[in-house]
C-alpha cells in the first residue's frame with residue numbers, strides 16, 4: 001500500500017515519563033498494524049500531531065532495535081508540546097514519518113565516535129548511542145560530551161553544566177559543553193563526530209573541533225528549523241538550495257560550510 005506522506009496515522013500513548021520539570025518522554029505504538037514494520041534510522045524524526053491543535057517535528061529518541069513501540073522526548077515550549085503535556089496513557093496522537101536523514105552509522109563503523117550534545121540535542125543522538133552500544137564490536141571508542149547520561153562502562157562520558165544554581169550541589173565541570181574539549185580523549189585520526197544542540201553551541205563546537213584538527217568531513221550535525229510538511233514541498237525549512245526536512249536534519253558539516261547556517 002502506498003502511504004500518503006502528509007496523512008498522520010494514529011498512535012497510542014503507552015507510557016509517559018517525566019524526565020525534568022519541562023521534558024517528557026512519550027512511548028508510542030501505531031494503532032493500525034503498522035508498528036510491526038515501522039523502522040527508522042538513528043537521527044530521523046516524526047511529525048507528531050495533537051488533533052485540533054497542530055503538528056511539531058520531534059526526533060525519535062528510542063533504540064532502533066525496539067519493534068513494539070518508539071519514544072519521543074519532548075520539551076514543553078509552545079502550542080503542540082503544551083497540548084502533548086496534557087495527554088495521558090491511552091490517549092491517541094497523529095504521527096507521520098520517519099522523515100529525514102540519519103546519522104552516518106555505516107561510515108562510522110571501525111572508527112572512534114565522539115558525540116557532542118547540548119540540551120535537547122541528546123534526543124536525536126540517543127538512538128545512535130544505543131545502536132553503537134548494541135553493536136559495540138563494530139565501532140572504536142565512544143566518547144560522549146554532555147550531562148545527564150546514565151553511567152555506562154562501555155564508553156567515556158564527560159559532563160558539564162552551564163552554571164550551578166545557588167541551592168544545588170555539583171562537583172563536576174562547569175561551563176558550556178565545549179569546555180570539555182580539553183579533557184576529551186578522542187583524536188581526529190580515524191574518528192567521526194556526531195553533534196546536536198542549540199545553534200550557538202554547534203557553532204562554537206565546530207570551531208573548537210576544527211582548531212583541534214578535526215576536518216569538516218568528519219563532523220556531522222543535526223539542524224533544527226521550523227517545519228510544516230516535512231517532505232520538501234512547502235519550503236518552510238529551506239536554507240539556500242537545501243530543505244532541512246528531507247536533505248537533513250543530519251548533514252555532513254562540509255556540505256553546509258557555504259550556506260547561511262552555522263556560519264563561522
Ligand SMILES: Cc1cc2nc3c(=O)[nH]c(=O)nc-3n(C[C@H](O)[C@H](O)[C@H](O)COP(=O)(O)OP(=O)(O)OC[C@H]3O[C@@H](n4cnc5c(N)ncnc54)[C@H](O)[C@@H]3O)c2cc1C
Nearest residue numbers: 045056057058059073074075078079080081123224225249
Ligand atoms: C528535525 C527536528 C527534530 C526535533 N526534535 C525535537 C525533539 O526531539 N524534542 C523536542 O522537544 N523538540 C524537537 N524539535 C523542536 C520542535 O519541533 C519545536 O520546538 C516545535 O516548535 C515545538 O512545537 P510547539 O507547537 O510546541 O511550539 P511552538 O508554538 O511552535 O513554539 C516553539 C518556540 O518557537 C517560538 N515560535 C513560535 N512561533 C514562531 C515563529 N513563527 N517564528 C519563530 N519562533 C516562533 C515560540 O515562542 C517558542 O519558543 C525538533 C525540531 C526539528 C526540526
Ligand code: FES
Nearest residue numbers: 228230234235245
Ligand atoms: S518543511 Fe516543508 S519543505 Fe521542509
